[in-house]
Amino acid sequence: xxxxxxxxxxxxxxxxxxxxxxxxxxxxxxxxxxxxxxxxxxxxxxxxxxxxxxxxxxxxxxxxxxxxxxxxxxxxxxxxxxxxxxxxxxxxxxxxxxxxxxxxxxxxxx
Amino acid sequence: xxxxxxxxxxxxxxxxxxxxxxxxxxxxxxxxxxxxxxxxxxxxxxxxxxxxxxxxxxxxxxxxxxxxxxxxxxxxxxxxxxxxxxxxxxxxxxxxxxxxxxxxxxxxxx
DNA sequence: CATTAATATTAGTTAAAACTAATATTAATT
DNA sequence: AATTAATATTAGTTTTAACTAATATTAATG
Numbered sequence: 001x002x003x004x005x006x007x008x009x010x011x012x013x014x015x016x017x018x019x020x021x022x023x024x025x026x027x028x029x030x031x032x033x034x035x036x037x038x039x040x041x042x043x044x045x046x047x048x049x050x051x052x053x054x055x056x057x058x059x060x061x062x063x064x065x066x067x068x069x070x071x072x073x074x075x076x077x078x079x080x081x082x083x084x085x086x087x088x089x090x091x092x093x094x095x096x097x098x099x100x101x102x103x104x105x106x107x108x109x110x
Numbered sequence: 111x112x113x114x115x116x117x118x119x120x121x122x123x124x125x126x127x128x129x130x131x132x133x134x135x136x137x138x139x140x141x142x143x144x145x146x147x148x149x150x151x152x153x154x155x156x157x158x159x160x161x162x163x164x165x166x167x168x169x170x171x172x173x174x175x176x177x178x179x180x181x182x183x184x185x186x187x188x189x190x191x192x193x194x195x196x197x198x199x200x201x202x203x204x205x206x207x208x209x210x211x212x213x214x215x216x217x218x219x220x
Numbered sequence: 221c222a223t224t225a226a227t228a229t230t231a232g233t234t235a236a237a238a239c240t241a242a243t244a245t246t247a248a249t250t
Numbered sequence: 251a252a253t254t255a256a257t258a259t260t261a262g263t264t265t266t267a268a269c270t271a272a273t274a275t276t277a278a279t280g
Contacts, residue, residue: 136228
């Protein structure tokens with residue numbers, strides 16, 4: 001599953017919000033997110049797996065508990081794609097500005 | 111449809127890449143993206159509608175042609191969410207740095 | 221004004237992802 | 251060692267989004 005697919009799910013986004021603030025055990029995430037969205041422990045656990053597998057979350061064992069915290073590396077692809085796109089349209093904006101500038105000059109001449 | 115759902119589709123991402131570089135008529139997008147992904151004119155057109163409806167693309171009529179260009183406003187929600195998340199974990203990083211710093215000092219004292 | 225060109229829309233089908241229910245695993249506790 | 255607690259996994263079902271085929275709309279052209 002690709003990074004954008006990961007972020008397209010509201011349960012996963014909410015989970016990322018939680019674990020970006022501080023580490024949370026799986027059970028805590030199930031309580032908060034599970035009740036907010038009305039979904040089962042199994043469902044939340046499956047989302048956690050996806051977050052792990054795609055580099056959005058790191059896990060630490062604490063006895064039987066699994067503590068999740070955010071892993072910024074998952075966002076790399078998203079950031080790169082967004083930046084690339086912005087470079088494209090930024091250069092178009094510049095080209096447009098140049099064009100307008102040229103227009104102004106020839107207007108003055110005429 | 112929310113902004114993340116919009117970006118989760120590869121056809122729409124490719125389309126955004128195209129129209130971020132320069133304006134493209136619907137037919138051009140159908141040719142390029144349609145053939146790259148092996149999908150019909152209808153399919154591409156449906157994606158274009160989504161990009162319009164969600165503020166990712168602006169349209170200009172040129173006779174029977176419809177010229178699409180990127181609309182940066184669609185990205186606002188995505189940017190805001192990503193920034194918020196980064197603020198969260200950045201402040202955690204700072205807290206951690208402070209903690210480490212304190213550790214260093216008390217180590218020196220002891 | 222009939223025809224062609226360019227694009228959009230609609231209805232129905234297919235495919236993919238999310239969910240539940242049940243079960244398995246892993247670690248702590250008695 | 252058996253039991254309980256915490257979490258993960260699997261199989262099967264439901265839901266949602268993407269697609270095709272067909273048709274409608276809009277504008278240009280002979």
